[in-house]
Amino acid sequence: MSKLVVLKFADGSFEQGFSVTLQIGEEGERPSTEITGKLPAAGEMPLYYSHWQASYRSLDKPYRLSADKIQVTNVSITQNCDNIAHILRSHFNSWLRSEEFRPIREKWLEKLLPTDEVRVILQTEDPQLQLLPWHHWDLLERYPKAEFALASPRYEKITSNKTYNEKLNILAIVGNSQGIDTAADRALLQQLTDADVTFLVEPQRKELTDSLWGKSWDILFFAGHSSSHGKDGTGRIYLNQTDSLTISELRYALRKAVQRGLQLAIFNSCDGLGLARELADLQIPQMIVMREPVPDLVAQEFLKYFLEGFAGGESFYQAVREARERLQGLEDKFPCATWLPMICQNLAQVPSTWQEMTGKVEPQPREVTLAPPVQPPRFAVVLLSSVMMTALVCGLRFLGLLQTTELQVFDQMMRLRPLILHELPDPRLLIVAIDDDDIEAQRQKGEDVNGKSISDISLNKLLEKLHQHQPRAIGLDLYRDFKAQYPDLILRLEKTENLIGLCKHSDTVTPVKGIAPPPEIPTQHLGFSDFIHDPDWVVRRNLLFMKPEPISPCPALYAFSTQLALRYLFAAKGIQPKFTNTGNLQLGSTVFPHLGSRTGGYQTIDANGGQILLNYRSSQNIAEQVTLTQLLSDQVNPSAIKDRIVLIGVVAKGESRDYWATPYENQFDKQMPGVIVQAHMVSQLLSTVLDKRPLLQVWSLWAEIIWISGWSLVGGVLALRVRLLPRLALFVCLSCGFLWVLCFSLLIQAYWVPFIPSALALMGTGSVVIVSKLK
Numbered sequence: 001m002s003k004l005v006v007l008k009f010a011d012g013s014f015e016q017g018f019s020v021t022l023q024i025g026e027e028g029e030r031p032s033t034e035i036t037g038k039l040p041a042a043g044e045m046p047l048y049y050s051h052w053q054a055s056y057r058s059l060d061k062p063y064r065l066s067a068d069k070i071q072v073t074n075v076s077i078t079q080n081c082d083n084i085a086h087i088l089r090s091h092f093n094s095w096l097r098s099e100e101f102r103p104i105r106e107k108w109l110e111k112l113l114p115t116d117e118v119r120v121i122l123q124t125e126d127p128q129l130q131l132l133p134w135h136h137w138d139l140l141e142r143y144p145k146a147e148f149a150l151a152s153p154r155y156e157k158i159t160s161n162k163t164y165n166e167k168l169n170i171l172a173i174v175g176n177s178q179g180i181d182t183a184a185d186r187a188l189l190q191q192l193t194d195a196d197v198t199f200l201v202e203p204q205r206k207e208l209t210d211s212l213w214g215k216s217w218d219i220l221f222f223a224g225h226s227s228s229h230g231k232d233g234t235g236r237i238y239l240n241q242t243d244s245l246t247i248s249e250l251r252y253a254l255r256k257a258v259q260r261g262l263q264l265a266i267f268n269s270c271d272g273l274g275l276a277r278e279l280a281d282l283q284i285p286q287m288i289v290m291r292e293p294v295p296d297l298v299a300q301e302f303l304k305y306f307l308e309g310f311a312g313g314e315s316f317y318q319a320v321r322e323a324r325e326r327l328q329g330l331e332d333k334f335p336c337a338t339w340l341p342m343i344c345q346n347l348a349q350v351p352s353t354w355q356e357m358t359g360k361v362e363p364q365p366r367e368v369t370l371a372p373p374v375q376p377p378r379f380a381v382v383l384l385s386s387v388m389m390t391a392l393v394c395g396l397r398f399l400g401l402l403q404t405t406e407l408q409v410f411d412q413m414m415r416l417r418p419l420i421l422h423e424l425p426d427p428r429l430l431i432v433a434i435d436d437d438d439i440e441a442q443r444q445k446g447e448d449v450n451g452k453s454i455s456d457i458s459l460n461k462l463l464e465k466l467h468q469h470q471p472r473a474i475g476l477d478l479y480r481d482f483k484a485q486y487p488d489l490i491l492r493l494e495k496t497e498n499l500i501g502l503c504k505h506s507d508t509v510t511p512v513k514g515i516a517p518p519p520e521i522p523t524q525h526l527g528f529s530d531f532i533h534d535p536d537w538v539v540r541r542n543l544l545f546m547k548p549e550p551i552s553p554c555p556a557l558y559a560f561s562t563q564l565a566l567r568y569l570f571a572a573k574g575i576q577p578k579f580t581n582t583g584n585l586q587l588g589s590t591v592f593p594h595l596g597s598r599t600g601g602y603q604t605i606d607a608n609g610g611q612i613l614l615n616y617r618s619s620q621n622i623a624e625q626v627t628l629t630q631l632l633s634d635q636v637n638p639s640a641i642k643d644r645i646v647l648i649g650v651v652a653k654g655e656s657r658d659y660w661a662t663p664y665e666n667q668f669d670k671q672m673p674g675v676i677v678q679a680h681m682v683s684q685l686l687s688t689v690l691d692k693r694p695l696l697q698v699w700s701l702w703a704e705i706i707w708i709s710g711w712s713l714v715g716g717v718l719a720l721r722v723r724l725l726p727r728l729a730l731f732v733c734l735s736c737g738f739l740w741v742l743c744f745s746l747l748i749q750a751y752w753v754p755f756i757p758s759a760l761a762l763m764g765t766g767s768v769v770i771v772s773k774l775k
Contacts, residue, residue, distance in 0.1 A: 390705065431675060
């Protein structure tokens with residue numbers, strides 16, 4: 001259904017500004033939207049029009065003005081007329097873009113689609129306001145199926161006694177044709193096969209009056225000279241070379257013609273707005289007039305194009321717009337030809353089509369209803385689209401197609417988290433880092449470091465010094481699947497109760513052979529080093545415990561980090577591990593729920609063993625760090641060792657490289673040493689139990705589905721409410737940005753909630769609703 005837009009200018013002037021009311025509704029129904037606004041004072045606007053009018057009327061063209069007004073000039077000012085028209089158009093659109101008028105402009109864009117067929121009615125009695133080039137309003141030009149018309153604030157519906165004939169009855173008046181060619185107008189009308197055209201050529205006044213009274217007419221056509229006179233712009237038509245008439249002198253005959261079914265009056269003559277103002281009081285449904293003097297060829301071509309479109313089945317307004325725009329092909333010789341044709345409309349009437357006027361198509365009832373229009377159930381479309389898009393997105397997620405993107409967004413948020421969440425290094429840990437300089441220093445002393453990062457001599461000295469300062473646990477994050485060579489080291493490895501050694505499980509699926517533990521360290525003092533990395537090799541999960549394969553060289557049940565945390569918790573709080581009925585590890589009152597195969601952004605992962613999400617500490621350094629050389633040379637304060645967990649590991653980038661990709665960084669040269677990853681894992685366990693630092697959590701499946709569907713609805717509602725595509729794109733971007741901030745804020749609170757699925761659902765539902773509206 002087409003739309004009706006009415007712009008009411010109730011009061012005001014160019015010196016004071018105008019109050020404006022915008023009404024928008026479906027054709028034939030009461031307006032569903034109304035808003036008021038204002039146009040600011042623009043006293044210069046009539047002057048701009050006067051300048052253009054003077055320039056236009058000075059062109060050397062055969063106008064259909066009264067014969068005594070035809071002038072000839074030998075000076076061509078075509079370019080000057082075009083320039084002044086451009087200036088007028090520019091100032092006119094600047095005026096309509098004023099801030100006071102912005103609410104009306106925005107409401108228009110919100111309620112109307114570019115594909116809508118729109119009748120735009122300018123309802124005002126101000127003659128200067130009527131003359132402005134409304135067809136060049138930049139907003140109107142965005143709507144290819146929109147055309148504007150003038151209307152009087154005073155109107156009423158005339159009930160006609162129309163009888164339908166096989167052919168359309170057209171009364172064609174060919175008035176005074178001195179200096180112009182009206183033969184082309186007559187030829188065009190005679191070509192209409194489904195119209196009965198009666199011609200009155202230069203008639204006398206009585207002949208015209210009798211014709212109007214004597215028959216029911218559908219269309220009244222006039223070609224010849226006409227003009228407007230006086231301050232009030234009284235219109236006058238020239239019947240012949242001696243007689244002319246004003247509309248008031250034909251008042252009774254025209255009123256009778258309207259009562260008998262006159263639908264359209266076409267004045268293919270000059271300066272027709274004066275005629276239109278007087279004819280408006282007679283409540284003629286539609287009129288076509290020329291705003292200014294019209295050249296012969298322009299008048300003829302417009303009539304030809306209009307009759308082709310209107311008789312060919314196009315709506316009245318669309319036929320006028322297309323005929324007017326086709327005149328652009330003449331503007332090299334006839335500047336501003338597209339400015340001339342104008343529609344004048346009785347607001348109580350809805351234009352009939354050509355077929356309806358002939359009776360070949362039954363006219364549709366178009367009375368204005370008293371009840372407000374029933375809006376189509378558009379929200380049902382939004383709801384259905386939301387359900388479908390949520391199901392689609394969740395299906396894609398279930399298949400794992402969104403996992404990679406979700407993990408990348410998770411990493412991005414984790415990298416930004418330290419900017420908001422400031423955590424100090426864990427004071428319970430000390431890292432003894434073996435770097436490239438430490439390895440080289442051992443070589444220079446003649447110690448054997450082939451295939452190792454620390455020699456037996458240096459390891460023995462290191463353990464001896466640490467034992468002196470009483471750490472609660474020592475973690476040897478070094479593979480030693482060979483026997484020690486020195487008796488003192490053998491004895492120290494066997495007897496150090498708080499020392500945790502390292503081994504690696506085998507995996508027949510991967511396959512990974514595994515690495516045996518140091519033979520001197522008892523089994524109960526071993527922890528496995530197995531890291532779980534995702535397909536992109538990033539470590540995001542912490543494996544707390546697992547059951548080794550029967551053929552695995554590593555007998556450890558607990559992870560290396562878990563063993564160190566258990567030693568510390570038992571020594572500090574007497575906490576011992578136990579398991580819940582669901583198989584979750586419990587330390588004191590803290591339960592560590594293990595991950596399922598579908599957790600958060602993870603889909604179809606191998607969830608064997610006790611896995612949790614690794615909640616990396618948001619600090620630049622996880623713990624205090626010293627080098628092997630510093631500790632062996634007594635440069636470390638004993639208080640940095642006492643009652644702490646000491647992790648010994650390699651940070652060297654040359655030999656014995658042990659680096660891993662993490663959410664913080666996955667570039668090869670910026671990855672995190674394995675001993676630092678182990679420190680994060682130990683710190684997470686201790687902080688969760690002792691400091692109540694939250695574990696990273698995810699919502700249940702149904703909670704995530706509700707979350708995704710909620711954002712899907714947001715996208716649908718936005719698409720339903722916002723009509724202008726650039727503005728809709730802006731709102732969608734802002735909504736996605738707000739969604740990201742919300743997800744990031746929840747991650748700071750240790751909740752990992754879906755961002756990518758929610759954003760996709762939002763944009764997808766919005767797109768579906770847009771497509772449905774276009775249809």
